[in-house]
Amino acid sequence: MINIAVLGYGTVGSGVVEVITTNKESIARRIGDDIRIKYVLDLREFPGSPIEDILVHDFDTIINDDEVDIVVEAMGGINPAYSFAKASLEHGKSYCTSNKELVAKYGPELLELSEKMNKNFLFEASVGGGIPIIRPLNQSLTADEIMEITGILNGTTNYILTKMSKEGLDFDTVLKEAQDLGYAERNPEADVEGYDACRKIAILTSLAYGQHVDYEDIYTEGITKISDVDFKYASKLGRVIKLFGKSKRAGDKFFAMVAPFMIDDNDPLYSVNGVLNGILVKGNVLGDVMFYGSGAGKLPTASAVVSDVVDAAKHKNTHIMQIWSSKKLELSDVGEAQSKFFVRMTGTADAKLEEVTEAFGDVQVINVENVTGEFGFVTGVMTETEFTQASEKVAGIITRIRME
Ligand code: HSE
Numbered sequence: 001m002i003n004i005a006v007l008g009y010g011t012v013g014s015g016v017v018e019v020i021t022t023n024k025e026s027i028a029r030r031i032g033d034d035i036r037i038k039y040v041l042d043l044r045e046f047p048g049s050p051i052e053d054i055l056v057h058d059f060d061t062i063i064n065d066d067e068v069d070i071v072v073e074a075m076g077g078i079n080p081a082y083s084f085a086k087a088s089l090e091h092g093k094s095y096c097t098s099n100k101e102l103v104a105k106y107g108p109e110l111l112e113l114s115e116k117m118n119k120n121f122l123f124e125a126s127v128g129g130g131i132p133i134i135r136p137l138n139q140s141l142t143a144d145e146i147m148e149i150t151g152i153l154n155g156t157t158n159y160i161l162t163k164m165s166k167e168g169l170d171f172d173t174v175l176k177e178a179q180d181l182g183y184a185e186r187n188p189e190a191d192v193e194g195y196d197a198c199r200k201i202a203i204l205t206s207l208a209y210g211q212h213v214d215y216e217d218i219y220t221e222g223i224t225k226i227s228d229v230d231f232k233y234a235s236k237l238g239r240v241i242k243l244f245g246k247s248k249r250a251g252d253k254f255f256a257m258v259a260p261f262m263i264d265d266n267d268p269l270y271s272v273n274g275v276l277n278g279i280l281v282k283g284n285v286l287g288d289v290m291f292y293g294s295g296a297g298k299l300p301t302a303s304a305v306v307s308d309v310v311d312a313a314k315h316k317n318t319h320i321m322q323i324w325s326s327k328k329l330e331l332s333d334v335g336e337a338q339s340k341f342f343v344r345m346t347g348t349a350d351a352k353l354e355e356v357t358e359a360f361g362d363v364q365v366i367n368v369e370n371v372t373g374e375f376g377f378v379t380g381v382m383t384e385t386e387f388t389q390a391s392e393k394v395a396g397i398i399t400r401i402r403m404e
Contacts, residue, residue, distance in 0.1 A: 002031060002313040005039040005062040007084060008075035009051060012098050012125070013040065015302030016072055017051060020309075027306065031313040038068060059084060063091045070312045072305060073097040082106055089113045089121065094316075096308035098125035098301055104199035104215045107206060108326035115319045122308035122320070127153065127200040128277050130300025131293040132307070137207045137281075138322050144283030146208035148248045153200040155275035155296035156184045156191040157223050157243045161260075162273040165240050170228045183275060193222035194243060194258040201245030204279070205256055207322070208247070211329035213256060219334040221259040225399060232368045233342065233376045239264050241401060242272070253332040262342050262403045335385035340403040342366075342378050346396035349375040359393040374398060 004020075006013050020027060020037060028034050039062050040051045059080075062068055071088040073095065075081055081102045088095045089110065097103065102110075103126045114121035124134045128151070137146075152158050156178060163174040175192065178184035190196045202215035223243050234241050239262045247256040263270055268290050272278035277295025282288055294300035311320065345352060349365045356363055356377060366376040379387070391397055 002033050002035045002069050003038040003067045004035065004070045004072055004309060005041065005068050006037060007041045007071060007073040009040050009042040009046060010074065011298045012074035012301045012305065015298035016074060016305050019299065019302045019306045027310060030310050033313065035313065063087050068093055069316060070094045070096060070309055072309060073099055074305065075099065077101055078105060085110050086113065089117050089119055092117055092119060094120040094312035096122045096305055096312055098305050100126040100199045100203060104202045107203065108212050108324050111322055111324055118317060118319050120312045120315060120320050122312055124308050125301045125304035127203050128279055128291065129295040129297060130303045131277055131279065131291045131295060133204065133279050133291050134207065137204065141281065141283055141286065144286045146281060147284050148282040149204050149208060149279065150269065151201060151245045151279040152242055152269055152272045152277050153197040153245045153295065154191055154243060155277060156188065158272065159183050159275045161223060161241055161243065164228060165231050168228055168231065171224065171226060192224050194220045197243060197245040198258045201247055201256060201258060205247040206324050209254065209329055210323040211325055211327045213329045213331065217331050218256045218258060223260055226260055229371060230399065230401060232371055233344065233366055234262050236366055236368050240270060242269060254329055255337050256331050257334060257337060260401055262401050267404055335383060337384050338381050340379055340381050341387050341400050342376060342403050343400045344374055344376050344398040346374050346398060355394055359390040378403065
């Protein structure tokens, strides 16, 4: 019998209970042993709910119970998750979590501890919700050098950008709608400012290169400045705007960034719409491989968490190797990153083209019907630093969006 304890009975925690209850037999078959949820920890009471009899409020009950093999954490945030993770591993219990804040900050330390204890620290659900991406990076794409990872890693922002693109609505209107539907949090900052995607690309990049990427080193720009007018230009160019988490290896340099990009339909991520996520990985021998599916939500996320539980149960006394050392991966200066840029500028192209060309070199001018007092242009490929320097030579830039 494998006994588990679930920390947190919110959206994901209750999803974990539901998945294990619904698929108990097939999960047991895959593990080769029965599985039981022995405890659910939450500060709240849940009278009349199916977990009423196994609900506990004190974490010590769980760590001091030698029968508990696996602790599943679905609380989010660093505190108390970090101390719960450490205590669980120190008490010889594997720890499975969907908590990207915890994994991005303490991944290497907790992996090291799990190795020392011959247990497992698993976090499939921390990136891409129900999409398998952590296990493929650790166990499947092992013949390749990973050259590039590009992901739509945040369902909330992808929902907002998709709605803006398809319905011509402005950011505030769509955000409000997303909140009313329960997709976006009441405090949507982590999603719309790109912080959530930042932690996720930090985790993926650390696993791809085996060294720790500090998410605070990643240049991060959210979607709050994207407007309905930007989408009019995008549409004229046959493009959409997506929030990408990107990392790239160029020789011995590593780049990482979170920012909105204007992409065309040659990009495999072009059709990843709504709350769905997509992650494109480029290997040096494999080429492109794409992972696509439900990046958030109760049951998809719980499905990924339970897949970790199955793995931990199958490897009860074996540490599954995941290479992510605490040695820091030094990211190159984002100023060296290259792309084309779409730029909106006040005035008319007729009056300003000479000035623009002098600063940016040859550009492609875009005018959009019913948008007056401004025009758009697309630069050639240039570095971030070159773009900044060119921008300082001209007046009237309204906004700029990177292009792939
Ligand atoms: N807020 C996240 C999203 C949840 O919208 O993708 C999943 O990590």
